[in-house]
Amino acid sequence: MRRTFLLTCLTTLALALSPSSWSAELHVMNSGGFTAAYKALAPGFEQSTGNTLTTAWGPSMGAAPEAIPNRLQRGEPADVVIMVGYALDELIKQGKVIADSRTGLADSRIGMVVRAGHPKPDISTPEALKQVLLNARSIAYSDSASGVYIERELFKKLGIEQQVRGKAKMVPKIPVAGVVASGEYELGFQQVSELLPVAGADFVGKIPESLQSVTLFAAGVPVGSQHPAEARQLIRFLASPQAAAEVSKSGLDPLPTQK
Structure with a gap:
């Protein structure tokens, strides 16, 4: 009787001290630009920490069901x-x-890729970039922040909006470097952190x-978070x-400083 009671107490104590009894499962929604850093x-x-991360991926904006605002709207x-x-x-x-x-977590800048093994053109100056774009047979850019800027502002700044209209396309949902790697597009523009992980470009x-x-990438805790303290701990870590x-x-x- 006494032995049984002691075993029961020890089992209860072990369960209380086990990681599964105190760790939190954090649900994270992450957009493309911070993906590589986050995975690392x-x-x-x-x-x-003993906490676990369950991650959903999607853009920061847009009409796609995977977009973070749309996920929150659905109550995910x-x-x-x-x-x-x-x-x-x-x-x-x-x-x-x-x-x-x-x-604030990090700043993200726009870069360019070509298909693996193809010559890398000079884009170091505005005039050089302009000529590369004019000479390209096709141009792809993302449907997120970088692509919106390219479509609405960059081409205008370079004075080539009309010249590239028929060959420059916004690519939804998938990494731009992927359609360049496949040969579907000659040039691809997106945030550097989204270009680097793609093989073949x-x-x-x-x-x-x-x-x-x-583009600034930042993190926050949604209203209704089940683990707000642990969520803030993750953000501080990142x-x-x-x-x-x-x-x-x-x-x-x-x-260098928080934004």
Whole structure:
């Protein structure tokens, strides 16, 4: 009787102290630009905290069902959202993300790829980039922040909006580098961090700084998060100096100060 009671107590204590009894399963929604950095950093967070991450992927905006605002609208569970800063700000205005949880993670710049093995043209100056675009047979760009900028502003700044109208296309949902790797498009433009992981495409470089549209990626805790404390812990980890090396390796620019 006494032995049975002791075994029961020990079992109860073991269950109470086991990781599964205190760790949290965090639901994260992550947009493309921060994907590579997130995948590199996530295992370290899980190992050091005992928390686990369940991740849904989708763009920061747009009509696609996978887009983060649309996922939240449908009521999908989320403890952390990682997305373009101004899209996150809109969710804060709508009362869907806790305002004081907003934390800048990294800056993202636009780059260009060609099919693997093809010559890499010079795009180091605005005039060089202009000539490359005029000479290209086809141009692809994303349906997220970088692509919106290219379509609405970059071509106008270069004075070639009419000349490229018939050969420049926005590619929805899939990585732009993928359609360049397949040979469907000659040139591809997207945020650098989304170009680098794709096999079959060679990174040419970033577009000139005077023509850049720098996109801030930021994270926040949605209203209704089931684990707000652990969610903020994840965000602090992703924004920490210890994460900067992986952030930089992914093609993003770590922030010197919070934005």
